[in-house]
Amino acid sequence: MEDVMAISQRLRGYMDRCGTRFDEWPHEHSSEMARAAQAAHVPGRQVAKAVLVQAGDEYMLAVLPSSKHVSFNFLQQWLARDVSLAEEHTAAALFPDCELGAIPPVGAAYGLKTIIDDDMLMDQDVWFEGGDHHTLVHMNAENWRRLQKGAGHFAFSI
Template identity: 40%
Template sequence: MMIASRLKHHLEAQGLPFGTVRHPYTATSAECAESAHVPGDHLAKSVLIHMEEGPVLAVLPSNQTVDLHALQSMMDRRLGLAPEYELNQVFDDCDPGAAPCVGQAYHVPTVIDDRLTGLDKVWFEAGDHKTLVEMKGNDFDTLMKDAKHGSFCIMH
């Protein structure tokens, strides 16, 4: 698949430069960072969060875990992890478990952890388990400018 069609269209529409990095199949973000030889704190992973109003996409470094209590306080909403079927419905042009962190491409509100801001480079899932999108950090910051920013993760 390489890069999911909606993600590719959105990135091209933003006019921001990006590249792709191929790597052997991986099932987890930790394996992905290792396999692609990228630092885990620069690999953005996505966690779909379920709220009564609809899903929201939490974006955080791959070497971190969502602190649901902190996110709940930040969003001032009751929330929980979205079930897998909801993830598959939202990201229907992606392989299961390979959701890109660009919620805007999928019309999903996004919240991003501050640890991913101001980096030199950022990588994220392209929609399959073998491809990452690579961007300069300032381009990634521009891409994520409409996301809500905060601190909501803990080291795992």
Template identity: 35%
Template sequence: MSVTATLDSYLHNKSCDYDTLSHSPSSTACESALLSAVPIKQVIKAVLLHDHNHYILAAVPAMNKVMLPQIEQITGCRAELAKEAEINRIFGDCALGAVPAIGQAYGLDVIWDDSLSADDDLYIEGGDHCNLIHLKQAQFQALMKNNPHGEISCPPEDLYDLTHY
């Protein structure tokens, strides 16, 4: 697999040209960055959250952890981490753990971290463990145009309690 059909179709419909960067199999977004020789802060990790049966995808730098209180403050949702079975059901054409950060392709609301606007080049999982999708900042901004954003993540060493994942 390379890029999932769902994601490819969505990006095509949004007239978003992209290229892919192949790498050896990885198990995390941070590892994908290392194997691809791109800065970890430019790889976007997708974290699926839910508030009862409403799902939202948080897009954050790969090395960061989401801060649930900040997400709740921005969205008004009582967010919790989704379970593996929920992730598999929603992202059925993706390998487990290779969720693309463009949740709109899967009918999800997305909230993204402001720090993602700092770099011109960004990378997201393509749905498998061997390919990253390369997007320019302008493309990412166009895809995220109507989505909420804010300071919703932090480095793990800045965690102050267990409400951050």
């Protein structure tokens, strides 16, 4: 497998264009968000995870706390269409500069719509994987909201 930058170039470029300020928090390799949160000494509710879903004929990112799960029933009701988990090969094609399972929760950087769970708009600080399993991106709430401008939000996690 070829080396992947800590923060994907596409995400870094988008964050720069949005004028967001952020820190990089290296940690030991972890393919589980809960372990990444533990390694950074961050509560799971403040670590955003991205779940690539297919809603009808469109792909979008559902962003929620790493300590929670997507309620596909809530998503289907809110979007008024069938919603399912996207396949891994689709995620690899849409996020070619990211490791599998380390999708950044910023759909706009990849031309995708983003839906944010309301719980991700509550805390002062947010952490998330920026494309690999070795680094968390950290930013305050103001920068997080700037990065997510235009994203829809409602309560869809359980």
